[in-house]
Amino acid sequence: MKFVDAHTHMELFAFKEVDLEHISSLEDLLRAVESFRGESLVAWGWDERRIGVFLERKHIDHIDIPVLLIRVDGHVGVANTRAVELLGLKGDDRFDPEKGHLFEETLWEAANRLKPGGERLARCLLKGLKKAEEMGIVEVHDFVSPEVMEAYLSLEELPVRVVVMPYYDGYKEVLRLAGDRFPVGWVKVYVDGSIGARTAYLREPYADREDWRGVLLKGWEEIARIIAELEEEGLRVSLHAIGDGAIEECLKAFEEVGPRLRYHRIEHAELITEDQALRAKRLGLLICAQPNFNPYFMGTYVKALGEERARRINPLRMLDSLKVDMVFGSDMMPFDPGFGFRYAERVLGRRKAEYYYYGWREEGRYIKG
Numbered sequence: 366m367k368f369v370d371a372h373t374h375m376e377l378f379a380f381k382e383v384d385l386e387h388i389s390s391l392e393d394l395l396r397a398v399e400s401f402r403g404e405s406l407v408a409w410g411w412d413e414r415r416i417g418v419f420l421e422r423k424h425i426d427h428i429d430i431p432v433l434l435i436r437v438d439g440h441v442g443v444a445n446t447r448a449v450e451l452l453g454l455k456g457d458d459r460f461d462p463e464k465g466h467l468f469e470e471t472l473w474e475a476a477n478r479l480k481p482g483g484e485r486l487a488r489c490l491l492k493g494l495k496k497a498e499e500m501g502i503v504e505v506h507d508f509v510s511p512e513v514m515e516a517y518l519s520l521e522e523l524p525v526r527v528v529v530m531p532y533y534d535g536y537k538e539v540l541r542l543a544g545d546r547f548p549v550g551w552v553k554v555y556v557d558g559s560i561g562a563r564t565a566y567l568r569e570p571y572a573d574r575e576d577w578r579g580v581l582l583k584g585w586e587e588i589a590r591i592i593a594e595l596e597e598e599g600l601r602v603s604l605h606a607i608g609d610g611a612i613e614e615c616l617k618a619f620e621e622v623g624p625r626l627r628y629h630r631i632e633h634a635e636l637i638t639e640d641q642a643l644r645a646k647r648l649g650l651l652i653c654a655q656p657n658f659n660p661y662f663m664g665t666y667v668k669a670l671g672e673e674r675a676r677r678i679n680p681l682r683m684l685d686s687l688k689v690d691m692v693f694g695s696d697m698m699p700f701d702p703g704f705g706f707r708y709a710e711r712v713l714g715r716r717k718a719e720y721y722y723y724g725w726r727e728e729g730r731y732i733k734g
């Protein structure tokens with residue numbers, strides 16, 4: 366089996382210098398962290414259900430380099446005193462000094478400040494690409510900042526083809542750096558958040574939060590302006606939109622602009638309705654879906670959205686039957702195409718699952734070169 370993973374964040378391998386994901390006791394976790402050699406450590410993937418304890422500052426305070434350990438869900442992490450001091454953290458609703466817990470934006474700001482850069486980052490990316498190769502991935506569509514782009518450029522040979530997907534902030538710098546050494550894909554813009562964090566933007570309120578419909582980061586007018594700007598440069602957009610409300614803003618923006626280019630992308634489109642799917646098709650859009658999300662997140666979906674909406678989330682069969690253009694990517698949850706493939710195969714059958722994971726690549730339809 367060959368795969369294209371059309372939605373990756375290889376930069377997360379910067380948080381896997383110590384791999385916490387497969388550790389199943391506090392002792393093993395501490396042994397792994399203690400034996401790490403480096404000036405600071407950010408590691409991702411602990412889970413109290415496996416290690417038997419919800420990590421607190423006291424567990425890691427004896428370690429004499431700054432350490433930040435991120436829980437598997439990415440919404441909370443724990444820092445030791447060396448890290449707290451280095452980052453200058455003060456207690457507020459996103460940092461609990463007693464337990465050393467950091468939440469949401471504060472957590473990710475800290476992770477970005479402590480994570481490896483330069484050559485060390487490049488080594489992490491290479492490790493990730495080698496893992497990709499082992500799993501049968503031949504191409505990743507990877508979201509990159511200028512810093513990650515520079516790290517890629519410092520690598521001599523890549524085991525897997527990397528299509529770079531610049532974030533809208535800094536995309537011109539990424540284009541300049543990529544030159545003709547890297548194929549450039551789509552430019553990433555966030556329209557909403559995630560269902561787990563209750564920030565995906567819905568048309569109807571969440572099931573477990575009264576009157577709360579999530580967060581719209583960009584409305585249709587701003588999205589339309591960005592699409593027009595990118596098309597001017599011959600570029601296509603990749604819009605992160607999960608809730609039906611956010612998808613609606615994207616479609617409205619495209620309908621307003623009347624795109625000249627085909628295959629602008631919507632990432633996730635988890636709650637896309639049939640009517641919206643038909644409009645996306647009419648606009649020549651490409652949906653990048655995550656079959657792995659259903660087996661991975663169904664518990665969260667039911668809680669956040671209720672049974673009815675959870676049942677029609679990530680509607681692979683509907684999109685396929687309407688012949689909406691679609692590709693599959695993991696979004697690193699988990700970074701394992703086989704996991705999503707097994708679900709897609711069950712829903713769509715083997716031949717179609719293979720097509721959306723790889724087959725389209727042969728046609729060279731969505732990407733040149």
Ligand SMILES: [Zn+2]
Nearest residue numbers: 372373374696
């Ligand atoms: Zn993503």
